[in-house]
Structure formats: structure tokens, C-alpha cells
Amino acid sequence: MACAFCAIIEGTSPASIIYRDEIVIAFMTIHPSSPGECTVIPIAHVDHFTDVEDGTAERIMRVAQRIGRRMREVFQPQRVGMVVHGYGVACLALLTAPS
Ligand SMILES: [Zn+2]
Structure with missing residues (x-):
């Protein structure tokens, strides 16, 4: 199934990718509500977050935490x-730092 996020993963749609490994990818949000807002998704397309395998869900959380720690350093939000x-x-983790 083709979707906007699969196009980013395949490199056919532009994105500011800030992290990628064999399981997840993270990129900056096109229209962020706050500075540093980004999205973390699995490399494998998943239609419903309830179908994400445990290991992938754990990786998403760990990568999101790592990025969130860096966001705290750079943007110093509350x-x-x-x-x-x-x-x-099908989006899984949207990280944002309200200003
Ligand atoms: Zn997809």
C-alpha cells in the first residue's frame, strides 16, 4: 500500500530525516505547531497502530525519547x-514541544 509516509521512506517524497535505522524513521513535520515537531514511524507500513509489533513499538518509544531529550536541550521548552x-x-508518534 502506498501512502505519504511510505513515499518518504522510499525517498520519492522529500523530508528532513533526522533519524533512520532498520525499524523506524523520524523526520521533521512539514507544518509544525511548535519548533522541533517531528514524526517517528515504522519503516514497514502499518495501517493501524494496534497492529504494530511489540519490538517496533518499543523502538518507536526509545527513538522518540532520544529525540525528545535533544529537543529539550535545543529548544528548552517547559x-x-x-x-x-x-x-x-498511519502516523504513530508525533513529538511536539509546546512553547
Ligand atoms: Zn505507508
Whole structure:
């Protein structure tokens, strides 16, 4: 199944990729609500977050935490938050730091 995130993973759609390994990829959000907002998704397309394998879900959380720690250093927000969402594109972790 082709989706906007698969196009980023395949390199056919541009993105500011900040992290990638064999399981997950993270990239900056196109229209961020706060500085540093980014998205962490699995490399393998998953339609519903409830179908993500345990190991992949753990990797998403660990990568999101690592990026969130760096966001705290760089942007020094009061908080960094993470949202699991999948209403439009199958998105798993949206990291944001409200200013
Ligand atoms: Zn996809």
C-alpha cells in the first residue's frame, strides 16, 4: 500500500530525516505547531497502530525519547509531548514541544 509516509521512506517524497535505522524513521513535520515537531514511524507500513509489533513499538518509544531529550536541550521548552495518532496517514508518534 502506498501512502505519504511510505513515499518518504522510499525517498520519492522529500523530508528532513533526522533519524533512520532498520525499524523506524523520524523526520521533521512539514507544518509544525511548535519548533522541533517531528514524526517517528515504522519503516514497514502499518495501517493501524494496534497492529504494530511489540519490538517496533518499543523502538518507536526509545527513538522518540532520544529525540525528545535533544529537543529539550535545543529548544528548552517547559515540556516535550508525544502523541500516538493515526486518523489520516498511519502516523504513530508525533513529538511536539509546546512553547
Ligand atoms: Zn505507508
